[in-house]
Amino acid sequence: MPTFPIPDIILKSIYELKPEKLTEMGIxxxxxxxxxxxxxxxxxxxxVRLRNWIDGMKKSGIEPFIYSNSHGDRAERFARSLSIEYINKAGKPRTKKLFALMKKKSVAPESTAIIGDQIYTDILCGKRAGIKTIAIRPIDMSNPWRYVRYRAEMPFRYAYWLRTKKEEKKD
Ligand SMILES: [Mg+2]
Structure with a gap:
């Protein structure tokens, strides 16, 4: 069975994600x-805005963790200045490092979430691992290739929208 990377939640940006929501979900x-x-x-x-958002998560007992496919030292620099941990070259959508991390931290998939801008890496990785998935709109789409990729992800964003509509009707 193929895994369909339809996000559990879609938001405009990370700043729409509130710690209370994650706590409610048991994350x-x-x-x-x-x-x-x-x-x-x-x-x-x-x-400063990002720092405040991260601090809000920490205060609510949620551990924010950078999980990036990037090479170089940016992930480390960000993690250090936010006083959090990180993994770079994560190899998303592969899940090997994700399962190793959850094991190391003794956190169950049900208590773990991933937030990211790419359906075929971030969301697919999360779905394969059985954790909660939150998609956002990429911050910068000025690069034409990134825009094309975003368009290619549309069916999954649309499927989310359809499901949300259906659920709204049920309520
Ligand atoms: Mg990204």
């Missing part, structure tokens, strides 16, 4: 994509 570990999720590709340091 203890929040894996965060870096590029185009926490900030643009070339951002070197976290903004």
């Amino acid at each position: 203890k570990l929040l894996l965060m994509d870096l590029d185009n999720t926490l900030d643009k590709y070339h951002a070197q340091y976290p903004t």
Whole structure:
């Protein structure tokens, strides 16, 4: 059976995600994509807004964790200045490092979530691992290739929208 990467939640940006929502869902570990999720590709340091958002998560007992496919030292720099842990070269959508991480932290898949801008890496990885998946709109789509990729993900974003409509009707 193929895994269909339809996100559990879609938001405009990380800032729409409130710690209370995650607590309600029983989430203890929040894996965060870096590029185009926490900030643009070339951002070197976290903004004050991002720091505050991260602090809000920590205060609510949620561990924010950078889980990035990036190479180089950006993930480390971001993690350090936010005083959180990170994994780079994560190899999403492969799940090997994700399962190893949950085991190391003794956190169950039901208590883990991933937030990211890419359906075929972040969301697919989360679905395969059986954790909660939250998609956002990429921060920067000025690069035409990224825009094409975003368009290619539309069926899954649309499927989410359809499901949400159906659920609304049921209520
Ligand atoms: Mg990304």
